[in-house]
Amino acid sequence: MKKKCALLLVLVLLASLLVSGMAYATGENGETEESGAQEETSAPEETAAETTPEETTADPKEALKEAMEKSPLGADAVIADGVYIDDVEVSGMTADQAMEAVLAHMEELGQKTLTLTLEGADDVAPIQVPIAQLGLKADGISEMVMEAVTLGKSGNLIVRYKSKKDLEQSNQKYDLSFSIDENTVKSFVTEQTAGLAVEPVNAELERSGSGFNVTQSQSGIEVNAETTAASIISALKNWNKEDVTVAAAAQVKQPSRTTEMLSQVQDVIGEFATSYSGGTGSGRGKNLKTGVRLTDAVLLMPGESWSMHDALAPFSAENGYDTAIAYSNGGYEQSYGGGICQLATTLYNAALKAEMYVSKRYNHSMIVGYTDVGLDATINDSGSKDLELTNDFDFPIYIEAYLGSGEVGYRIWGKETRPANRTLKFYGIYVEKEDSGEQVTIDPSLAPGQEVVDQASSYPKATAQAFKEIYVDGVLQEKILLHTDKYRASPRKVRRGPDAAPTEAPTAAPTEAPTTPTEAPSEATTAAPTEPTTTPAPPTEAPAPSENPTAES
Structure with missing residues (x-):
């Protein structure tokens, strides 16, 4: 009978405590908040969102510092057991320690390699680059760290109690969402694919003996930089945090003069x-x-x-x-x-x-x-x-x-x-x-x-x-x-x-005609006109x- 009474007393005290927690809860900003059924169903993520402002700075450390300054939690507050951010266990760490651990994890991931290949170009070595050089980043790291720190420490008694019980049953893991800078990827592809492209080689025709010699032509490969950049961005959108190989988008470029044509x-x-x-x-x-x-x-x-x-x-x-x-x-x-x-x-x-x-x-x-x-x-x-x-x-x-x-x-x-x-x-x-x-x-x-x-x-x-x-x-x-x-x-x-001047007429005519055809005529009547002389044509004739x-x- 005494045991039953003691058990009943414990239940009454617990119920009283729960009712008190449901009636009023002191918010993290020090103000009294009205409780209700809605509060009991509030998820830890919503509480974290209230205490952690949207990350507006490019530096996650600065974003975390701003969030901690607005939080009622002290700098020495540690994360509960069983909490992971991506593959990093942050249990027992302060917010700053967790941030350093996650950033180190990001740096390690950034050393994974992107390999860009060109199918059909056996003589061209593939291009390799650390993924970090493509502008690798993870959005919302400071929000995740703040949420991990406040897990089990914010909200009313029921919320905190539920969070602790959940952690006892299974770990809490926050998955990072990775992205890369698209402009950086496009610049990389534009600059680097020139090394992958293969210019076609024309056949040459050379006259020889009674025929021709024809050299061997070779097909080329032209890289589509825009499509290749899109392939890289897509491959890293759902990245498995391992090395990545992407085939450059290319098409065969035929020479204008093939061996077959010239033959x-x-x-x-x-x-x-x-x-x-x-x-x-x-x-x-x-x-x-x-x-x-x-x-x-x-x-x-x-x-x-x-x-x-x-x-x-x-x-x-x-x-x-x-x-x-x-x-x-x-x-x-x-x-x-x-x-x-x-x-x-x-x-x-x-x-x-x-x-x-x-x-x-x-x-x-x-x-x-x-x-x-x-x-x-x-x-x-x-x-x-x-x-x-x-x-x-x-x-x-x-x-x-x-x-x-x-x-x-x-x-x-x-x-x-x-x-x-x-x-x-x-x-x-x-x-x-x-x-x-x-x-x-x-x-x-x-x-x-x-x-x-x-x-x-x-x-x-x-x-x-x-x-x-x-x-x-x-x-x-x-x-x-x-x-x-x-x-x-x-x-x-x-x-x-011009013509020569005319010869003067004789002063007197002969008194007698010649008696024979062989008789010599007088000089005045027999002088023939001078024949013109022809000058040879100059060299330009x-x-x-x-x-x-x-x-x-």
């Missing part, structure tokens, strides 16, 4: 040559030699265009040219690069035979003598007249230039796809032709009867048409008008001295029509 260049699909005189030691020969050097070994991939003017210009001594005769203003003159247009005409005819697309072509101002009328081509200094070729095939084109003894030519290499029984013919005809005659100018500086030839050849005013004929097994299948050209007239040009100058510069 198609095997056949001569068009060739043409023209003759020249004077040898390579003459101004014209030197210009042709320079032009051949500048227009040899030209590789055109499908869809590419090539300007002959751009390849040859500027026409200057510094670029290897000499002076030679060139067409100019209805005549000709000495000019750097004179005669270079013979290369344009030669290549144009080779392109016709290859059936290559000629995207730009201009005829000379006057006819030339080394190819059919209407089948010539010219360029000039300014580039307003140019020969431009465009590769409209699905295989590469290789242009080879050569200079022999008295001959200059071009070969166009590619892949022969035309039937062997299909042949071509190109020719030009005059539609109109009017002789320009001779232009004689009296030059008072010359002696009477003296003559100087400034332009030995005359050039007719003409209209010409060029045609292409296609034959299969020798039978004409199609005749195509290529173009109609007009040429200006330029007469032969001569300067002569134009060549004969078969060797007409060609440069339009």
